[in-house]
Amino acid sequence: MLHGLPRKIRTAFMLQALLASLALLLGGYLVLLVIKFGLVNAVLEEEAAHFWELHAASPVQPPPNTAMIRGYLLESGSSPMSLPRNLRGLAPGFHEMGASDQLVLVDEQPAGRLYLVFLRSQAQRMALWFGLVPVLLVLLAVYGASWVTYRVSHRAVSPVNWLARRVSQWDPLYPDASELSPERLPPDVQGEVRQLAAALRGMAGRIGDHVARERNFTRDASHELRTPLTVIRMASDMALASQALTPGLQRSLQRIQRAGQDMEALIDALLILAREANIEPQAEWIEVADVVRYEALSAAASLAGRPVELEVHVAAPCPLRVPPQVLHVVIGNLLRNACNYTEAGRVDVTVEADRLVVADTGIGMSQEALARIFEPFFRVEPERRKGHGLGMPIVYRLCERFGWKIQLQSTLGRGTTVTLQLH
Known part of the structure; x- marks a missing residue:
């Protein structure tokens, strides 16, 4: 059975790792949201601003068309039929297209509307490398640090655990503290734990001496008390056998005899209380x-x-x-x-x-x-x-x-x- 201290330490580190995991997972989720709705939006807005600067210098400037961004320009007065079907009804602003797995920024200027489409797969890839991978690395570092700290703590409390197991096996009335002698202690039992072992060994010795003194006292006291009581009872029995006793003297002897019997019963009862409960x-x-x-x-x-x-x-x-x-x-x-x-x-x-x-x-x-x-x-x-x-x-x-x-x-x-x- 695990002792309380190691179990508490293990529980504390498991709880610490769990809370750290939850915090990092929540942080990773927030990073995904930031990348999805913050970073991508900022990139698209900067790309749109850059395009309009180029368009102002040269109206024939084509919209962006890269591996991550697709651009569509709808000039003022033009028909939206030239746009892809899923972009025609979009109002100016940032949109998440769930069905087509796209993030779209619609930027309207006097010269027209610019549609910048960012593929969600690209956003997810960015989130993976800039959000999830760092989170996993930090999580592994937390787990590793927790494991190392747990092992160090376990090694630190193992002498206390060893001492607790030994003391728990003692008989309360006859504690055997021979295993706590300095030459028999394990090498890792040092410092305060060694001092505690020495104190427990001394206490066990005093308890053993006390039990021995109590046992000797009860034995000797019962013997010494029974001897005069036996004399009193025998003398009262002999006196009561006399035919020349007055009624008053006979009553007195009977009281003496009864008091002796009561004293014997009390001595026996006290000896029963002095014995161990399992006897x-x-x-x-x-x-x-x-x-x-x-x-x-x-x-x-x-x-x-x-x-x-x-x-x-x-x-x-x-x-x-x-x-x-x-x-x-x-x-x-x-x-x-x-x-x-x-x-x-x-x-x-x-x-x-x-x-x-x-x-x-x-x-x-x-x-x-x-x-x-x-x-x-x-x-x-x-x-x-x-x-x-x-x-x-x-x-x-x-x-x-x-x-x-x-x-x-x-x-x-x-x-x-x-x-x-x-x-």
Whole structure:
């Protein structure tokens, strides 16, 4: 496939040659008209003036009769029957005789009328040599100059074209810039293009280093975070197995255990986002309603002491093939946001065959806040202690990763409705 720059240069030169051709053809046509109606007319008028001067000196002077001009003299009082038939009815002036292929000048003087006939074939021959041949020569010169200029321009941009082809073949995550090393560059890659190749090679190296650091960080961070979480879960499991726990202590341990599970799910979701898009995470069939019920129990704990009702409505089954931890993170964030920003009223979660709807009667959002809800670290009410403004951006990125569509409708002071389209 041709790259943009060579194609544009070729198009520009083709357009230039076309416009030059049209201009020269128009100029040639104008030259023909000038020769036909200007030059021939001027020649005939000069020939007529010269004849009348000679006629004044010698009345027996015959009219011109040359290879290009035929002359006829009709003296005053003579009958026009002596003239050729096609000239008898002509008035004084210049005439183009289409049928007989002639150009005729009728010049009237007191001594009579002079008819000068110029053969059109002669005019065409003059136009050919004085008009068309120069036009063709100029046209060939324009074509030759355009071709030479195009070849020079093509040679000038070929290093850029070569560089563009090499860069277009790079893997965005693992760019191989070995071909841009100075010893492997073609000889015609010089000047600014060589500097550009060096800059691209350096940038590719930095991208590779960045990808390697990110990969190592995600691997090390997941390992280091999972270790204390495993300890927390095992310790909470052992503590919950004790028979001497008070109800309050049992609830606290259950919250610790649930928070550890949520943290593990969040770590898995973040690792999925950190992987390349072409690597599919491990998925399984899961019922959305089961995840909603589990997350609703966790979110209900934050409603203690507030007059808020949280209800789950299952209108239809909604099976989904997805990594379970991803669905837990998305639904958990939506429910926690709805509960955290609802001081009184209701939070209704509806599971349908292809979507999930979370509606609350909380504080709502203005249109300005609604437009920024997916920005990292943005919070509707910064004075609230809960949250850091990262929940909804993570939800949005996970939805993009798995092809889900999330929509928010909110009215300030009346609540928010979140629709998550899953199919």
